[in-house]
Amino acid sequence: MSKVRILNEGIIKELLDIKNVIEVVKQVYTLKNSNQADLFPIITHIFEPGKADMDIKAGHLKGEANVFGLKLVSWFGENIKKGLPDVIGTIMVFDGRTGIPLGILSAEHITCMRTGSAGAIGSKYLARKDSENLLMVGAGHQAFFQIAAGLTVLNNIKKVTVYDPINYKFAVDFCNKVKLRLKNEILLRYKDDKIYSEKLAKKFGITFVATDDIEKSTGQADIIVTATPSRKPLIKREWVKKGTHFTCIGSDMEGKQEIDEN
Amino acid sequence: MSKVRILNEGIIKELLDIKNVIEVVKQVYTLKNSNQADLFPIITHIFEPGKADMDIKAGHLKGEANVFGLKLVSWFGENIKKGLPDVIGTIMVFDGRTGIPLGILSAEHITCMRTGSAGAIGSKYLARKDSENLLMVGAGHQAFFQIAAGLTVLNNIKKVTVYDPINYKFAVDFCNKVKLRLKNEILLRYKDDKIYSEKLAKKFGITFVATDDIEKSTGQADIIVTATPSRKPLIKREWVKKGTHFTCIGSDMEGKQEIDEN
Structure with a gap:
């Protein structure tokens, strides 16, 4: 062999x-x-x-x-x-x-990185170029990779709002830790490339806010990434503003649903 | 991990x-x-x-x-x-x-052993208990394992006839080598169990004959094992005697066929 x-x-x-x-x-x-x-x-x-x-x-x-x-x-x-x-x-x-x-x-880390990249590529080519507000729905394992990859490819994000459908505290906890994780797990890798790591550090230096008001946050979002195991819609059509880009990571199997089907 | x-x-x-x-x-x-x-x-x-x-x-x-x-x-x-x-x-x-x-x-050797065992179990429970003549159709890689496993579980086999649909020489060559392989690859493993290895040695001591006459061999066979990549019938219904047991290993995919469909 x-x-x-x-x-x-x-x-x-x-x-x-x-x-x-x-x-x-x-x-x-x-x-x-x-x-x-x-x-x-x-x-x-x-x-x-x-x-x-x-x-x-x-x-x-x-x-x-x-x-x-x-x-x-x-x-x-x-x-x-x-x-x-x-x-x-x-x-x-x-x-x-x-x-x-x-x-x-x-395959665990590869899957996280791959799925994060897929979301980011979708947002890069399909979202409006001037997108500033990203709403992350779901504060689980995959949320970090969606945000890390998303911020890597997008150039105008100013705020990431995090909503967790199960527990608001998960979103708060996530926001408290995300900057340190972005630094340790992503940024440090590029420490030898001063120009790139400074550019990335600036992108990562934005505002992260937890929310328990999904309706309001949806209305403000330019890009919405959902990564939940939900089996019922979390987001209603009438909340969404015109031109918002959706990346629905969680809906990967029959029966799973994250956004309004109407 | x-x-x-x-x-x-x-x-x-x-x-x-x-x-x-x-x-x-x-x-x-x-x-x-x-x-x-x-x-x-x-x-x-x-x-x-x-x-x-x-x-x-x-x-x-x-x-x-x-x-x-x-x-x-x-x-x-x-x-x-x-x-x-x-x-x-x-x-x-x-x-x-x-x-x-x-x-x-x-998975190569496991597959050979597993497939040989599957054929043998089929013959043990479904063939007539007094089966004496085994016809092996196909003298390729899997033939050895079909014969080794078959002889291990069957108690009355006296002759194994080998037919190769592509080249008669493959069958001759196979028969020339099979006894040594049975000894080295199967029998030696049981050398510490004298009773079992003597019993098995006796079973392996039977006659192996190559044939180029599939019709005649079919007529004499109590058990027929086919392990070929054939896509057309090799054996006609009218050649088969009553009560012969078939194990068709080769027909493992749509389009493959080894015996008469009538």
């Missing part, structure tokens, strides 16, 4: 930087658009409804890279009580010319 | 013994029959028709083991020319209680 590179969560956190991930995700979308990438059907399995499920996402990236592979991600809600992560993922990558396994990778 | 056990092809060849694999495969079939095992939909992807494809088979084994996982197997026909194996497989196994990865395994 060939040599297989195995990358655990720690190594991946060291290796990935958001600027680069955004660029790679953009390239992959471009390849998909020119039929240089195939997505295989998604396998979803529910072990116990509302308690544990998993999915397998697989595909083939042609072009120069020419790799295929899969990601298995499981969610076991009870894990938290056991001191284990609730979301666990593993990626396998194979050579698209020979089928030989190239690598096995822990 | 948790500790993940990684088993390469060499270790798996050392660890697996056919008697045990047959027992485990039987247990899994029993669990499946009592709804203690779920199979997820199979993903199949053809990179290039007749040149390269892959599939992902996944499932959940409940009961005491409580594991879920997947196997990705690819076939790159051109690999042989490059000095690489044409069939390459990888298995990932996860804890069914927490989703934590337990192991990553090379």
